Amino acid sequence: MAFWRLKMSNHFIPYGRQSITASDVEAVCEALTSDFLTQGPIVTQFEQAISELSGCKFGIAANSATSALHVACLALGVTKGDRVWTTPNTFIASANCARYCDAQVDFVDIDPQTYNLCPIKLAEKLATAAQNNCLPKIVIPVHFGGHPCDMRAIYELSQQYGFAIIEDASHAIGAKYKGTPVGNRYSDVCIFSFHPVKVMTSAEGGMAVTNNEGLAETMRLLVNQGVTKNKREFDTRSPGDWYYEQQVLGFNYRMTELQAALGLSQLKRLGHFIERRRELVQRYYQLLRGLPIQLPGEADYAYSSWHLFPIVLNEALTEQRAEIFKSLRDHNIGTQVHYIPVHTQPYYQELGFSWGQFPIAEDYYARTLSLPLFPDLTYEDQEFVVKTLSQAIDKAFIL
Structure with missing residues (x-):
């Protein structure tokens, strides 16, 4: 009966909410009045800051974590007929990124304590898949709620069975596994999200970090329409500074200067x-x-x-x-x-x-x-x- 005596809150209390200060607003306004609203220096600064935070060599900004997951799959060569495994306890983007590449998706059940992809279930499923010649090309563990998966156990299985790893750390910027920032050691690519309800925000936006220079170059190309000013070696022409070329079929997945400015400001806190x-x-x-x-x-x-x-x-x-x-x-x-x-x-x-x-x-x-x-x-x-x-x-x- 006491339930009905409880007063209603006089304001809505969301499950998650961004924290925006005057310094955040100032940073965005400075970007808004700068020479560049997109494809400028602030995105590069944000990429460098997030890569340093994660202890990785390269950061590639995108307009969402979903976009970053997509280009990570493409950079790792996911294509029709390949298999990608992830957890069922995640937002749909962790699986959809593989479907964008026309790959087959499957799932691995979760650990009842961490709610993350269970390494024991993964090992069992991999053993069966090996017998049936249907091993995954990539496994995407998701650090649900900000809690890291047992990445060393998953990495050791990757060495045994030959799959690549994309860490979906959309929830887990700033989290650590065995004292090391997530994304630093046990995966090929790690993805962060900066959606407003996440730990920090850039309004919308995502980031892929990696220690693999080849993967970084490919992902950077893919988020920018497949276009670069770097010439292919076989091209012997000598064009002027206006030159650009499309080397692959890419996407407009770029992050804006405004988003990066907000992200850099938020990163300080x-x-x-x-x-x-x-x-x-x-x-x-x-x-x-x-x-x-x-x-x-x-x-x-x-x-x-x-x-x-x-x-x-x-x-x-x-x-x-x-x-x-x-x-x-x-x-x-x-x-x-x-x-x-x-x-x-x-x-x-x-x-x-x-x-x-x-x-x-x-x-x-x-x-x-x-x-x-x-x-x-x-x-x-x-x-x-x-x-x-x-x-x-x-x-x-x-x-």
Whole structure:
């Protein structure tokens, strides 16, 4: 009954939100009044800054992480008939990037503790695939919620079975695996996202980082229509400075100077963003203690950037998840579900996938809710979220 005495929040509390300051606005305005709005020096500076952050040699900016995933697949030679594996617990872009290349997609079930692609399940699936001569060309592990996958285990399997690795670190800028920035050691390419709800933002935008110069050159060419001012060696003509040539079929996936300026400004506060998220996570641990839910953890090898805070309701509450979700939304709390398993989407069901194929991911989906987590979330709002959740759960048990 106490549920109905809880006052509604006087403002909407989203599950994630950008943090924009006057310095961010100033940086964008400076770019807006500069000589270049696109294809200027600020994008290059942002690329260098993100590559340095990740400990990689090269950074290639794109207009979204989806675009960066696409060109990474192309640079690694994904084409029709190839196989790409990823996790079902991700946004659809992690799988769609392979479909853009006309490749076959398959999935590997998740670890029930980290909600990431499970190395044990991967090893089992690879052993079967090797017997059937249908190994993947690429595996795309996703650092769900900012928590790194067990990359060394996945890398060792790549050495045994001969597949390439694209780390989808869209959630995980600033995260670390065994003390090293994600993307630094165990993959061919690593992808970051700067969407507004992510840890830091460039409004829209993505970045591919790599230590492979050949892959970097190819991805850079692909995001820029396949056009370069560098001549092919077989061309003996001597044109003027106006010269350019299209060497491959590329795309207009370029990031603008305005986006890069915002990204550079935000990058100065990345450490603060992550520290604040981690502080709020520790408060959630205290505030949610005793509720019939599973809280997200952090493996001993991981330093999570905590893009998301997904809870998992106890099995007894599975049928009441929708009502609990509605109760939170009715009180202006923007809870969300991350994610509906990719293999259950109509498009992928038309490709032959169905419910029941990846039971751990499906069970997780049936019981998860993401609670608000962003740097400007106040303690008062966080406490309101927990009280509302607690009373919604009480009501669900009564029903």
